[in-house]
Amino acid sequence: MQKYTNSVAAATGMPVAGASVQVNTYPGGTPATIYSDNGLTVAANPLTTDTNGAFAFYAADGRYQLVISGTNIQTSTLNDVLLVDPLPSDLPTSLPGSSGQLWNNGGVISVS
Template sequence: MQKYIQTIADPTGAPVANASVQVNNWPAGTPATIYSDNGVTIAPNPLTTDTNGQFSFYAANGHYQFVISGANITTTTLNDILLVDLLPADLPTSLPSSAGQPWNNGGTLSVS
């Protein structure tokens, strides 16, 4: 499972609030199952950007397509967005006993 975070901005760089982002499976173009957490709670699809133009979701490793639309926005399709969880599934979540060992503190790879 991979968390994806992105910001939608207009050509001047200003964030676009309330844009719709449909997440589809690529290349099928069918709506993807996305989550609001690490694979437990299904999120609505399409998503809506917040006041900072940001949206986020979790999804299984794979290839996705984003269809971005909304008021005063030219609908844009982004194809073949690859999501890959680079952390191994068996990475321990408890603090390592010695320095220099990687560990997963719930989403951020840290080194102690």
């Protein structure tokens, strides 16, 4: 599960509040399941940008398409947005008993 954060701005650089951001699977183009936290609470899809034009969501590792639309903006599509967990899932999350072993130390790869 990864967090994706971005923002929408007009050509003038001003943030676009209230824009719609549809998160789809890629290349399928079907609405993706997204979350407002790390995989516990399903979020509405499409999302709406806040007053600063910002939006964020969590989704499973994979490829996504973002379709951004709204009043007075041209609809834009971002294809092949890749979300990948940088830490291998098989790393232990507690300090290994022997030295020289890799482990996930709170999101940082460490050596025991």
